[in-house]
Amino acid sequence: MSNIEVKELKKKRKRGDHLTKQEKAILKQAKQQKKESKESNEQKESKESSDSKKLKKSNKPKVTQRESNDVENVQETNTSSEYFTLPDAKSTSDFLEKNEIKVENIGQDAPLVITKFSQINVDSRIMKSFAKFSEPTPIQAVSWPYLLSGKDVVGVAETGSGKTLAFGFPSIVHLLESEKSKVLIVSPTRELARQIHETLEPIAASCGIKSVCIYGGVPKDAQREHLKTSRIVVATPGRLNDFLEEGSANLKNADYVVLDEADRMLEKGFERDIKQIISACTKSSKQMLMFTATWPAEVREIASNFMRSPVKINIGDRDELKANTRIEQVVEVVDPRDKESRLLEILQKETKNKKEKIIIFALYKKEATRVEEMLTRRGYKIAAIHGDLSQDRRTQALEQFKTSNSHILLATDVAARGLDIPSVGLVINLTFPLTVEDYVHRIGRTGRAGSSGRAFTFFTVNEKHLSGALINVLKAADQPVPVELMKFGTHTKKKEHSAYGAFYKEIDPSAKSKKIKFD
């Protein structure tokens, strides 16, 4: 058995390909030999070295907690341990319990966790990106061991819990490991794509890896050029498909594919685009990842069509729809005609001597424009972001809001998901969104990365079909349920797949119309 042969088998195992009994036996034997040689090296070393030398980490640490001799279980137990060590069983179980972590599809094994950065053993250039954090967040702690081991993963964790680095960090390790590979990350909105790119670009660049952000509403030339050399592609579906159709994007080597905000990406408005994109990633051994804060039953089956027996990670018991519990939620049932006067009262109170940022959500673009004008006339400095604005104006508005030139952002649901602006203290839902999932994402623009936040929501008779689902979300977070809301009824209706995203899909105005052929 040559080293090359063993290496090939390890790769095969990492990809999740089937191993014959003989191949498993070869791996087991190799593992045993490695263990023995390590032990004999360690014995030699301990004889000749001082105590400090013993503390020095091996370049390829082993999983020490759960070695298995069961050949059948080699794939599950002997994960890609060269990148991490595991804590002892007690620390693991305490961590899992404290954070209400559920991990499915790992057989009989206990979940693997990386609770400290010191357990990670990867290129130090990547580790620098964690210098500002004290420890991995729960979704990072649990998803990293599986992602670093080549597994498909569905990760469901509350808004603002660090999902971007949960899928982003292992993607860079993957690119360093495999020179030909590419990473593709798909996001539903341009702003979120830019944000993901801004998070990962510096880390990738420090390792000499180029990345590109592909999104609509801006000229194509620069993106097309960067595509040629980039190994990380962060994209919105429409523009990416344009590039695929014209032959400028090549995803043949994309073997680490992420759908961020995965439930949104699998909705009717996007499903076809996503199918097209994934079928362009032709490598059979690709790793598929889906991350989100909301995972409705309606999309779980669709998701399974794209994945190979994924590990399902659920932080905080999120089989039911749940909002971040650090957000104080106030719901006020009002007459639809009174919403804007109530908004003015709230703003007057909330903007007095307060520095925190506020996001106001409207449902329709026209509504957003009208309310923006109304508030501007009353002297408020407003930044606005919705689908009717040019991309330049959207980018500018978001920048203004982030850098504090204006404390209020008026937005439609293009800003509901993913955007990470740490000083947002209050979210106001002027008009309730189309689904309660969107409500959870909207209010999740506050209370990020362990901080607390507040959300104020107007609820009217027009949304009464959503009262039951909203009541459940309020109750699950121990928030008060107004009597007026209860009067609308507590029943929940099954969501229609086509209901979501109806106002959401981004149309790229710069995309060329398709040719129609007449016979």
Ligand SMILES: Nc1ncnc2c1ncn2[C@@H]1O[C@H](COP(=O)(O)OP(=O)(O)OP(=O)(O)O)[C@@H](O)[C@H]1O
């Ligand atoms: N280990 C960590 N410790 C503390 N903060 C972290 C850690 N990892 C990431 N963060 C910070 O947490 C914030 C939220 O992260 P991120 O935007 O990835 O959340 P998310 O889970 O994707 O949210 P959403 O569901 O709204 O998309 C970011 O500001 C990020 O820098």
